[in-house]
Amino acid sequence: MSFLKIENLNKSFGDTQVLKGIDLEIEEGGFLVLVGPSGCGKSTLLNTIAGLENITSGKISIGGRVVNDLHPSERDIAMVFQSYALYPNMTVRQNVAFGMEIRKVPKPERERAIQSVAETLQIAHLLDRKPSQLSGGQRQRVAMGRALVRDPQVFLFDEPLSNLDAKLRVDMRTEIKRLHQKMGTTIVYVTHDQIEAMTLATRIAVLRDGLLQQFGTPTEIYNRPANIFVADFMGSPSMNLIPAKLKKNGTALAIEIATGDASVTLPLSGENGALNSHAGQEVIFGVRPEALFEIGEAEAHKGQTARFIAPIEVVEPAGADTFAVTHLGGKAVVARLGADTGITPGTTAELAVNLDKAVFFDPKTEQRIG
Incomplete structure (x- = not known):
């Protein structure tokens, strides 16, 4: 009561x-x-x-x-x-x-x-x-x-x-x-x-x-x-909010994110509910820094993951964590990595994203989809 x-x-x-x-x-x-x-x-x-x-x-x-x-x-x-x-x-x-x-x-x-x-x-x-x-x-x-x-x-x-x-x-x-x-x-x-x-x-x-x-x-x-x-x-660092496009991937969906002259495609699996009605449309792909991680840490992340190659621009040691900054969809994107990461600025690294932790927003209304 x-x-x-x-x-x-x-x-x-x-x-x-x-x-x-x-x-x-x-x-x-x-x-x-x-x-x-x-x-x-x-x-x-x-x-x-x-x-x-x-x-x-x-x-x-x-x-x-x-x-x-x-x-x-x-x-x-x-x-x-x-x-x-x-x-x-x-x-x-x-x-x-x-x-x-x-x-x-x-x-x-x-x-x-x-x-x-x-x-x-x-x-x-x-x-x-x-x-x-x-x-x-x-x-x-x-x-x-x-x-x-x-x-x-x-x-x-x-x-x-x-x-x-x-x-x-x-x-x-x-x-x-x-x-x-x-x-x-x-x-x-x-x-x-x-x-x-x-x-x-x-x-x-x-x-x-x-x-x-x-x-x-x-x-x-x-x-x-x-x-x-x-x-x-809410969150420190705040959620990464990345412009993306939802595309049909066979019977499922995929997220396409522009990266300079190329693009990164992250496949979605399972039931996607309200996302299906946004297929072919622009969305905002939201993911917390801790849901972006190095491939070697994948075992600690249960759920659907996808990999991509990222150019590392800045590395910020912060004690128990290290924050690595890359660019996706024209936006700076922060990944929260382990303290002992070997990633250095000016190089590329293979990162993974836990898509079970992702959320999607309508860029027009700014409301969460689903």
């Missing part, structure tokens, strides 16, 4: 429509990540859930109760902001306790809640310090602690890690995931970082220009993107 449900939500600022018919729902204890480029409407959507922005039309329900007209204080939510929003003249203890004092929670109960949250977030030794004496990661833990003592129905996070350096972001991401697994509270989390979205979410909503592009599990979003935008936005 849905715990947080958003139905046909629209939000306009004057004549500018920022959210356009958003439909989302998440089960109790779920972790919903709203992701998309800057200006796509994800923070506005979060603010409408919080009650910080009124909606133009639609419905928001939390725990089966419609909250459209409820004040933020009546929605039983807690929010963690990007800026931490700590009181500089208060100690950590006072910052965490402030909301409980306003609600007149008895002091013994406040102290128990503070101690419990401080131990959970590993900030017990910081309780008597002021925010100016803390690192960015410690301040973010305090901001989270202030939300946790509320014990709300829903936690709202608005890009909480964007002010942290790269290593600390990874560490805090792990802490947030551990916290969610321990407490099981429903979370809605805004980020523009698609790696953050993939690692944290049980469900992802991809937004663009106020429209919901796709809503699904991280696996669905990554492996079966609904359109070219989602395919390109």
